[in-house]
Amino acid sequence: MNPWTEWDHIVKVDPDKTLYEDETFEDVVATGTDAISVGGTLGMTEEKMAEYVRGCIEATRAHDVPVFIEPSSAGVVVHPDGLEGYLIPIVFNAGDIAWMTGVHKEWARIDDDIDWAHTHTEAYIVMNEEASVAEYTQADCDLAPDDVAAYAEIAEQMFGQDIVYVEYSGTLGDTDVVGAAHDALDDATLFYGGGVHDYDSAHTMGQHSDVVVVGDLVHDAGCAAVRETVEGANDARN
C-alpha cells in the first residue's frame, strides 16, 4: 500500500526559507506530522536542497517520519541515504507542456541515479494565480469546481495518478473546489495545500481532502502553530 494513504498531514519545508526563530528540524518532527517534504519554487539550489534534506533525515532518524524531496526542477534533486523517496509534480493545468513532460524528460536525460522504485508522481492542479508556482508554470487558474473535478478525474482514470494535489499555495482555498476534486476520485489520494494556519483551517480542509499540506506556517509562525494543524487534520479524519 502507498504510504500516503495512511497520512493526514504533511509539513513542506522550503530550503529557501529559515525555520522559525531557533526551532530545529527535531521540533518539526515533534509536531506529529506524518511526513516531511522538502521543496519550494523560488531560490532553490542543489546545495540548499542537500543541506535541508540532510537536516530532516537526521532529525527523523529516531522517529517513523519519512522524508521526501519534492523538486521544482531537475537540477535540485539529490540522492542522500535515508531519504524515503521523491514526489514529482506534474502540473495538469500548466500553460506549457514542459510542466507535464518536458522537465521530466530532461531529468531522465541528466540524472543517471533516478531511483524509480521510490519515485512517485503528483497530479497538481494549481489554483492560486498569485503564487510563484502559478507564474512559474503559467497555470490556468480560472477554473470552476467542475473543471477541477474533471482534471482530478482524468488524472486518476486516464493518467493513473495515485495522488492528486489541489494547490492554493499562500492562500486558503475554496472548499467547493477542493471538495469537488475529492468527490471525483475513486481510490487516488487528494492532497490539499495552501494557507492552512490553525486548527480550524486544517480541520475544514481535512474534511474536503485526504492529506493536508502545511508549508509557510512552519517558517512564519513555528511548530506550535503547526502542531495545531496536525490536530485539526487528524480530527477531520477521525
Ligand SMILES: CC(C)=CCC/C(C)=C/CC/C(C)=C/CC/C(C)=C/COP(=O)(O)OP(=O)(O)O
Ligand atoms: C522533473 C522534476 C525533477 C521536477 C519538475 C517538477 C515540476 C513539474 C515542478 C513544477 C512546480 C511545482 C509544482 C513545484 C512543487 C513545489 C511547490 C508547489 C512549491 C510551492 O511553491 P510557492 O509557494 O508558489 O513558491 P515559493 O514558496 O518559493 O514562493
Ligand SMILES: O=P(O)(O)OC[C@@H](O)CO
Ligand atoms: O505554504 P502554504 O500556503 O502552507 O502551502 C502549502 C503547499 O501547498 C505549498 O506547496
Ligand SMILES: [Mg+2]
Ligand atoms: Mg510557498
